Amino acid sequence: MGAAARIASKDLKLRIRDRSAFIIGIFAPLALAFIFNVVFGGAFSGDLELEYGIVDLDGGEVAQAFDEVLTQIESDGLFTLSRYDGAAEAEAAIEADEIAAFFLLGEGLSDAVIEGTSADLSVVGDIDAQTSTQIAASIAEQFGAGVSSTQLAVITAFALLDGPPPEESASWGQEAAARGASYSLVDVSAETRQLDGTTYFAAGMAVFFLFFTVQFGVVGLLEEERDGTLARLLAAPISRTSIVGGKALLSFALGVISMTVLVVATQLLMGADWGPPAGVFLLIVTGVLSAVAIMGLVASVARTPDGAGNLGAIIAVTLGLLGGVFFPVGQGDDFLSKLSYLTPHAWFMRGLGDLSGGAEWTAALPAAAAIMAFALVFGVAAWILLKRRLNR
Amino acid sequence: MTTVLSAEGLVKRFGDLVAVNGVSFVIEEGETFGLLGPNGAGKTTSISMAAGLLEPDGGAIHVAGTPIRTNSTAGKAAIGLVPQELAIYPDLTAAENLRFFGKLYGMAGDGLAMRVEEVLEVIGLGDRQDDLTKEFSGGMKRRLNIGIGLLHSPQLLILDEPTVGVDPQSRNAILEAVENLSGQGMAVLYTTHYMEEAERLCDRVAIIDEGAIKAEGTRRELVSLVGQRDRVRVSATGDLARAASVAAAMESVYEASPSDLGLEVLVTEASSILPELLSRVAANGATITGVEVFEPNLEAVFLHLTGKALRD
Numbered sequence: 111m112g113a114a115a116r117i118a119s120k121d122l123k124l125r126i127r128d129r130s131a132f133i134i135g136i137f138a139p140l141a142l143a144f145i146f147n148v149v150f151g152g153a154f155s156g157d158l159e160l161e162y163g164i165v166d167l168d169g170g171e172v173a174q175a176f177d178e179v180l181t182q183i184e185s186d187g188l189f190t191l192s193r194y195d196g197a198a199e200a201e202a203a204i205e206a207d208e209i210a211a212f213f214l215l216g217e218g219l220s221d222a223v224i225e226g227t228s229a230d231l232s233v234v235g236d237i238d239a240q241t242s243t244q245i246a247a248s249i250a251e252q253f254g255a256g257v258s259s260t261q262l263a264v265i266t267a268f269a270l271l272d273g274p275p276p277e278e279s280a281s282w283g284q285e286a287a288a289r290g291a292s293y294s295l296v297d298v299s300a301e302t303r304q305l306d307g308t309t310y311f312a313a314g315m316a317v318f319f320l321f322f323t324v325q326f327g328v329v330g331l332l333e334e335e336r337d338g339t340l341a342r343l344l345a346a347p348i349s350r351t352s353i354v355g356g357k358a359l360l361s362f363a364l365g366v367i368s369m370t371v372l373v374v375a376t377q378l379l380m381g382a383d384w385g386p387p388a389g390v391f392l393l394i395v396t397g398v399l400s401a402v403a404i405m406g407l408v409a410s411v412a413r414t415p416d417g418a419g420n421l422g423a424i425i426a427v428t429l430g431l432l433g434g435v436f437f438p439v440g441q442g443d444d445f446l447s448k449l450s451y452l453t454p455h456a457w458f459m460r461g462l463g464d465l466s467g468g469a470e471w472t473a474a475l476p477a478a479a480a481i482m483a484f485a486l487v488f489g490v491a492a493w494i495l496l497k498r499r500l501n502r
Numbered sequence: 503m504t505t506v507l508s509a510e511g512l513v514k515r516f517g518d519l520v521a522v523n524g525v526s527f528v529i530e531e532g533e534t535f536g537l538l539g540p541n542g543a544g545k546t547t548s549i550s551m552a553a554g555l556l557e558p559d560g561g562a563i564h565v566a567g568t569p570i571r572t573n574s575t576a577g578k579a580a581i582g583l584v585p586q587e588l589a590i591y592p593d594l595t596a597a598e599n600l601r602f603f604g605k606l607y608g609m610a611g612d613g614l615a616m617r618v619e620e621v622l623e624v625i626g627l628g629d630r631q632d633d634l635t636k637e638f639s640g641g642m643k644r645r646l647n648i649g650i651g652l653l654h655s656p657q658l659l660i661l662d663e664p665t666v667g668v669d670p671q672s673r674n675a676i677l678e679a680v681e682n683l684s685g686q687g688m689a690v691l692y693t694t695h696y697m698e699e700a701e702r703l704c705d706r707v708a709i710i711d712e713g714a715i716k717a718e719g720t721r722r723e724l725v726s727l728v729g730q731r732d733r734v735r736v737s738a739t740g741d742l743a744r745a746a747s748v749a750a751a752m753e754s755v756y757e758a759s760p761s762d763l764g765l766e767v768l769v770t771e772a773s774s775i776l777p778e779l780l781s782r783v784a785a786n787g788a789t790i791t792g793v794e795v796f797e798p799n800l801e802a803v804f805l806h807l808t809g810k811a812l813r814d
Contacts, residue, residue, distance in 0.1 A: 113606060120591070120602050127593045338587035342650065345553045346606040347578040501557070501572055 113348035117356025118363065121330050125364070135323035135368030139315040140375055146311040146436075147380060160189035160242050163200045163212030170220020176231070176253055180213070183249070201234065210242035211235035213250060223257055305463055309383050312376035314435035316369055317458045321401045321426035323368045325419065327361025328406045331496065332415040340500075350500045354493065358402055365398035385465030389474035393461045396478045399485035400454040404429075406492030410499060429453045454484045503530040506566060506580075506658050506689035507552060513560030514547050521547045523713040524561070529658065534680065534690040536704030538697065538800060540810075544713040545693040546586060549660050552691060553583045566657050579607055582656035584648050586663045592636035596627050596646050599635060600653055607654040617653060624679065625649040641672025648676060652683070659683060660691045665699065677702060697801040709804055716807045722771070725798045731756060732772035733796040734779065738764035741787030748786045749779060764788070772797065 125131040164180060166173045184191045192209060194200040200212040214232040222229035233250050235243025305313065331354065334340035343353050373390060376382035384390045405422055412418035432439065433455020439446050450456040461477025507529040514522040522544045529535040537545045550556040552563050554570045554577075563570040568577030590599050600618045609617065622628045625645040635643060644664065651659055661680065665673045680703055684690055694700055700707050701721055708718040717724055738745065742760035749758035749767050754775050757768040765783065769775050772795045784790055805811055 116602070116605050120594070123598075124591065124593050337591075338585055338589040339591060341550075341553075341555055341585045341587075342583060342589045342603060343606070344555050344572070345578060345581060345583040346603070347575040347608070348606055349575060350573065 113346075113352035114355035114359055117343070117353060118327075118359040121327065121356070121360045122363065125326055125360070131323060131326045131364055131368075134319060134326075135364060136371050136375075139319040139368075139372055140379075142319075143312045143315040143372075143376060144380060146315065147308050160245060161192070161209045162189050162242075162246055163192045163194050163203055163209040164215070165194045165197055165200050165212055166215045167196075167217045168215045168219035172220040172223045172229075172257065173215040174220075176213070176215060179253055180249070197234070204234070204236045207236075209236075210239035211246040213246065305459070305466055306383060308376070308380050309462070309466070310459075312372065312380060312382040313384070313459060313462050314430075314455075316372040316376075317397060317433075317455050318426065318430040318435040320365055320369060320397065321405060321422070321429065324361040324365045324398065324401045325405050325408075325422050326364055327357050327359070328402065328409040328492075328496075329412075329415050329418045329422070330360065331357045332409055332412060332418055336415055344500065350497060353500065354496045358406060361402040361405065362398055365401055366394060369394045369398060383466065385462060385469070385474075386471040389465045389469075389471030390462070392471065392474050392478045393458055393465075393481070396481040396485060397454060397458045400481050400488065403485045403487075403489035403492055404454075406496060407488050410492050410495035429455055432456070434459055451480070454481045457481045457484075503532075505529070506531050506533075507535075507691065508564045509548070509552060509561065510563075511561035512548060512551055512558050512563065514544075514551060514556060515559050521713050522551070522558075525710070525713070525715055526561070527708050527715065527718060529689045529691055531657070531689055532684055532687045533705045534684045534692055534703050536700040536707040537691070537693040537710050538695070538700040538704075538707050538804065539693075539710035540695050543695075543710045545695075545710060546662055547713075548710070549662055549691060549693055553581055553660050554578050555583075579654065580657040582651035582654065582659040584651035584659070584661040584664050586666060588643050588647050590635050590643060590646055590650065593634060595632050595634055596622065596638075596649075597631040599646060600650060603650045604653050609654060617655075621649045621653050624652070626675065640667065641669055641675075644668050644672055644676065645679075648679065656688070658689045658691065662693050663695070664692075665694070665696065697799055697804070700800055707800065709800070709807055711804075711808045711810075717803070721800060724800060724803045726770075727803070731768045731770060731798065734765075734767040734769060734772050734776065735761075735763070735794040735796065736765040736767065736780070736783060736788075736790060737792035737794075738783065738788040738790045740789045745783040745786050745788035748782050752779065752782065755779070764791075 162180070164177060166177065180191050183189065192203065194203065194212065197212075197214055200209070200214070203209045204212070212234055214234055216230050216232065219229045219231065231250050231254055233243065233247045235246060331340070334343060340353075344350070373382075373384050373394070377384060404425065408422045408425060409418045412421055430436065430453075432450050433453035434450055435455050439450040439456070451460075457477045457480040461474045461481070464473040464477060465471070505528055507527075509528075510526050512522050512525040513520070525544065525548050527535065527537075537548060539545050547556065551558045552565070552570065554563075554572055554574075557572040565577045566580040568580070570577050570581075591602070594602065597618055600621060601614060604614045604618065618631075619628070622631050625648060627642060627646060627649070630638070630642065635646060638646070648661070648664060651661070664680075665676055668676065677699065680690060680692065684703075684705070690703075692700070692703055704721075706718065706720055707724060709716045709724065717727055719727065742765060746758045746760045746765050749755055749765060752775065754770045755767060756770070757766075759766050765788070767779065769779070776793070776795070780790060780793065801811070
């Protein structure tokens with residue numbers, strides 16, 4: 111056994127006796143994941159049953175295109191769709207809790223679209239089913255946006271050509287309207303790209319507390335300095351690389367143990383679905399390495415163990431919040447969403463999302479590569495500064 | 503005699519402060535060498551360089567012929583370090599502390615187990631070896647602190663003020679242990695600001711102040727260096743004037759005068775002249791009832807060399 115392993119082994123024994131590493135590394139994240147899941151889990155549930163209706167008073171090509179979009183989504187299993195002859199009948203279905211909302215395609219909708227004037231596509235929802243109604247409204251809005259862009263393209267073409275030949279004007283409009291039918295809402299699928307609530311909170315708490323857990327290793331170097339034992343280590347016939355390596359090794363071991371126990375425990379106790387083990391393991395290893403690197407850098411600039419603990423906590427909470435471990439940060443292209451990818455947490459959560467829905471383990475590779483980049487950048491900086499600290 | 507440690511022109515700066523400035527000394531096998539000086543004199547910085555904890559800005563250290571550098575492990579196995587601050591793990595037992603550090607020095611198996619037992623007996627913790635050290639008294643922790651330094655039987659043991667904050671009983675035990683070490687052939691580098699410890703333990707002493715060695719030698723050499731002499735107080739009755747006159751005529755006697763209790767005699771070295779002095783005084787009209795010898799101490803030497811007391 112090398113000197114680094116001996117130092118790590120000694121520190122592990124101390125941490126086992128101290129028990130704090132296990133409280134922070136296992137019990138706290140497990141308890142918080144359970145609480146979050148109970149309190150907020152429903153909002154993330156993949157079991158949300160959506161039932162919608164459609165009332166087509168238009169009967170034209172645009173209405174037909176929208177119906178085809180909804181039928182396509184229904185065939186993907188995301189909701190069930192019922193057809194009603196009139197708004198009153200659909201409202202009665204809402205009252206009877208048969209549907210959560212219905213789409214109302216008003217009379218003259220297709221003509222208005224073809225003529226390039228404004229048209230109404232309404233969503234009527236149950237006031238007690240706001241989430242379902244919101245989803246229905248989003249579908250309608252996205253379809254409307256697609257129709258509008260098609261309208262704009264046609265208007266632009268008309269302007270460039272000084273207007274279509276009169277005999278083709280109607281057919282161009284019909285064709286433009288029909289283009290709306292090609293619009294699809296594939297990314298809405300909750301089963302292909304998102305974690306269910308239980309897994310989300312289990313993973314979020316695991317990676318959040320990971321940054322506290324690994325501190326027990328690297329901050330140990332400052333504790334040795336404070337307690338005078340570092341002098342003995344430095345005077346021993348072992349390299350300084352072994353001393354820093356021993357601390358990093360303990361951090362890594364604690365992180366992997368903590369994450370592995372949490373994966374198994376949340377899977378068994380809470381029904382979390384982390385995805386293919388190989389992919390999850392890859393994310394865990396890279397995630398732990400990045401946490402060790404970042405907290406190693408914290409230890410290298412802190413003066414005391416308490417200072418490192420405080421600074422580490424600030425960084426862990428900030429990265430956790432920004433990385434979306436408590437709640438999703440932004441969506442799509444917004445600034446906050448992009449900013450979140452400056453944290454390994456966001457990549458970790460994204461990696462797990464990529465693994466969900468039956469994906470292969472290789473789906474985690476892009477996220478793992480991004481997390482590894484954090485580990486390398488911060489790890490090299492931490493290594494240099496910690497060695498410099500010992501070589502005063 | 504084999505040279506175990508040689509320090510040549512050591513210099514260490516911390517910013518603008520020159521903590522150690524040209525310190526040189528040599529320690530031979532079986533010799534206990536003391537660095538005596540007040541707090542802040544440069545003792546700990548000097549031994550930190552000797553132990554490979556600090557890189558000198560100038561000069562060189564060799565232990566058992568091997569240069570000592572912070573970024574090299576060469577020669578470090580020959581050194582045992584007992585830091586001034588307690589350097590033990592409170593949540594490990596005494597035996598676990600010893601085993602951990604023993605393994606770092608390449609010890610293993612039965613050899614390590616036997617040596618751990620030996621050291622525990624030497625430091626008097628054999629019956630407490632399985633107790634967590636956080637339950638130990640201050641003196642017990644100090645003894646374990648020394649035991650760790652001794653464990654791998656180093657050629658050179660460096661002790662940095664090992665008795666600071668120790669109760670008198672433990673202090674005496676520590677001093678006895680150090681006395682035994684030099685008897686076993688181990689070279690000892692001992693720093694202290696207690697004059698009496700340096701006098702008791704050290705074969706040679708370097709007086710250090712403001713980062714520089716002011717004088718170095720045996721206690722006797724240091725004392726003679728500054729012209730200090732032994733004072734012999736002879737309690738006596740009878741013809742004290744005649745006795746004083748006879749004593750004053752002896753070689754190596756600088757001054758002899760009668761006093762209220764007898765005679766006061768200043769000599770170069772009391773131990774060599776005392777039998778003859780007492781014989782002559784007794785033969786010349788004085789009845790001797792008691793003798794006391796006051797040797798000049800290192801405290802006086804330090805005061806003479808630096809103009810300040812050791813504990814300033």
